[in-house]
Amino acid sequence: EKKHNTPPSPPRFPLIGNLHQLGSHPHRSLCSLSHRYGPLMLLHFGHVPVLVVSSADMAQEVLKTHDRVFASRPRSKIFNKIFYDGRDVALAPYGEYWRQMKSVCVLQLFSNKMVRSFRDVRQEEISLMIEKIRISSSLRINLSEILANLTNNVICRVALGRKYHGKTDFKELMKRLTRLLGEFSVGSYVSWLAWIDWIRGLDGQLIKLSNDLDEFLERVVQDHVDGDGHDHRTDFVDVLLTIQREKSVGFEIDRLSIKAIILDVFVGGTDTTYALLEWAMTELLHHPECLERLQEEVRTICKGKSRVSEEDIQEMKYLKAVIKETLRLHPPLPLMVPHESTQDVKLRDYHIPAGTQVMINAWAIGREAATWGPDAEEFKPERHLNSSVDFRGQDTELVPFGTGRRICPAISFAVVLDEVVLANLVHQFDWRLPVESTEYHTDVAESIGLAVHRMFPLYSIASSTT
Numbered sequence: 073e074k075k076h077n078t079p080p081s082p083p084r085f086p087l088i089g090n091l092h093q094l095g096s097h098p099h100r101s102l103c104s105l106s107h108r109y110g111p112l113m114l115l116h117f118g119h120v121p122v123l124v125v126s127s128a129d130m131a132q133e134v135l136k137t138h139d140r141v142f143a144s145r146p147r148s149k150i151f152n153k154i155f156y157d158g159r160d161v162a163l164a165p166y167g168e169y170w171r172q173m174k175s176v177c178v179l180q181l182f183s184n185k186m187v188r189s190f191r192d193v194r195q196e197e198i199s200l201m202i203e204k205i206r207i208s209s210s211l212r213i214n215l216s217e218i219l220a221n222l223t224n225n226v227i228c229r230v231a232l233g234r235k236y237h238g239k240t241d242f243k244e245l246m247k248r249l250t251r252l253l254g255e256f257s258v259g260s261y262v263s264w265l266a267w268i269d270w271i272r273g274l275d276g277q278l279i280k281l282s283n284d285l286d287e288f289l290e291r292v293v294q295d296h297v298d299g300d301g302h303d304h305r306t307d308f309v310d311v312l313l314t315i316q317r318e319k320s321v322g323f324e325i326d327r328l329s330i331k332a333i334i335l336d337v338f339v340g341g342t343d344t345t346y347a348l349l350e351w352a353m354t355e356l357l358h359h360p361e362c363l364e365r366l367q368e369e370v371r372t373i374c375k376g377k378s379r380v381s382e383e384d385i386q387e388m389k390y391l392k393a394v395i396k397e398t399l400r401l402h403p404p405l406p407l408m409v410p411h412e413s414t415q416d417v418k419l420r421d422y423h424i425p426a427g428t429q430v431m432i433n434a435w436a437i438g439r440e441a442a443t444w445g446p447d448a449e450e451f452k453p454e455r456h457l458n459s460s461v462d463f464r465g466q467d468t469e470l471v472p473f474g475t476g477r478r479i480c481p482a483i484s485f486a487v488v489l490d491e492v493v494l495a496n497l498v499h500q501f502d503w504r505l506p507v508e509s510t511e512y513h514t515d516v517a518e519s520i521g522l523a524v525h526r527m528f529p530l531y532s533i534a535s536s537t538t
């Protein structure tokens with residue numbers, strides 16, 4: 073029998089396979105490896121074979137041509153413990169349950185109508201943020217913290233109907249969750265032995281956290297059932313409870329599914345949406361000429377207005393280019409969410425067996441010189457002004473939200489929020505870096521974990537223009 077052709081693999085160690093090559097920023101290490109071994113590599117994380125995709129062409133093959141074959145997710149004991157055994161959307165295996173839940177997301181939770189209905193939530197939270205910045209005008213502020221709070225507040229109000237403060241603070245739970253998931257992510261598989269020890273230590277934490285999260289979500293859903301303590305606007309829990317009551321989507325959705333979807337919204341939506349804003353401000357502060365150009369656009373279109381509205385945004389071409397360029401260089405989920413194949417398939421000349429895990433390096437694809445030219449590493453929003461390449465799923469050159477069946481269902485939701493926040497920030501204030509930080513920060517350290525934001529907070533100085 074003819075031997076199957078497998079994609080090129082870097083040499084590996086017994087037991088750990090290629091884990092030692094990942095380092096703390098796997099998207100970067102995998103990108104370098106792909107320069108040597110090609111856009112389709114077969115690595116081994118421990119004993120698990122993982123296919124790594126690092127070019128727009130190969131992403132086209134995997135996520136477009138063979139979309140259906142690669143539309144499942146690897147099962148992970150850890151993630152399943154937290155995410156209600158894959159009853160959420162993001163980690164559900166490909167199949168009927170996932171299809172129904174995804175369509176609830178696309179048609180009901182993140183529809184254009186729904187996104188529009190939260191306009192005043194966004195505006196109110198932006199006004200609160202602007203006031204907070206204004207009282208610290210000319211002082212050094214922790215902009216990262218301000219942006220993280222804003223994102224968290226908006227998503228809390230949209231999903232749960234109100235902000236949750238207090239001792240069993242949801243924010244605190246989310247912090248614990250992100251930290252734990254980050255530690256479990258490939259970035260921390262430092263060495264096999266250390267890894268085993270450390271899994272043991274984390275196990276207890278995991279069970280405790282998963283119980284705390286469930287208790288919190290249970291309370292939120294029960295509050296909604298009882299009609300307690302949230303505002304009159306229809307939030308995500310309301311929508312899901314209505315579907316449950318009316319059995320309106322042709323399948324049973326129970327309380328577990330509701331809690332699982334809400335958890336997805338927080339885990340998938342908060343850090344990502346925040347990271348995009350933080351990177352956009354970081355790049356603008358390092359490229360004053362871009363900041364100036366953006367300010368000129370925003371201030372011309374909103375001349376005489378006290379704030380930027382969501383209609384104004386539609387005309388702001390440079391603003392959209394800034395967001396796009398930030399997503400290209402800093403995709404908040406640089407390795408997206410892992411996929412898994414459900415059938416044997418041939419990719420180019422390679423045989424890929426069913427059950428293969430796949431990582432798509434959106435970060436590497438955004439920096440490919442073949443697509444983006446010799447200045448691919450540079451922040452240049454102008455490059456998008458006369459280009460039709462977009463991130464909404466049609467072009468595999470830019471895949472910060474993925475593409476194909478598993479594409480992020482909340483693109484508009486996230487982008488509208490980030491655009492209107494960014495426009496208001498530069499409309500109301502002039503911005504600069506504190507003197508002591510301008511020199512070192514040309515290559516800003518990235519955090520470790522699934523969603524990549526800055527390792528250290530962005531401090532900056534705002535001066536009010538009004």
Ligand code: HEM
Pocket residue numbers: 161162163174177336337338340341342344345348403404405408409410471472473474475477478479480481482483485486
């Ligand atoms: C800038 C912000 C965001 C980015 C960059 C982002 C990126 C992504 C990516 C890369 C995927 C995986 C695609 C794939 O596997 O092929 C994804 C999936 C998903 N995202 Fe987002 N996302 C963002 C915001 C949000 C928000 C705000 C929400 C919810 C409120 C959300 C909910 C989801 C869900 C539920 C999935 C799973 C879809 C599925 O498995 O079928 N995302 N997102």
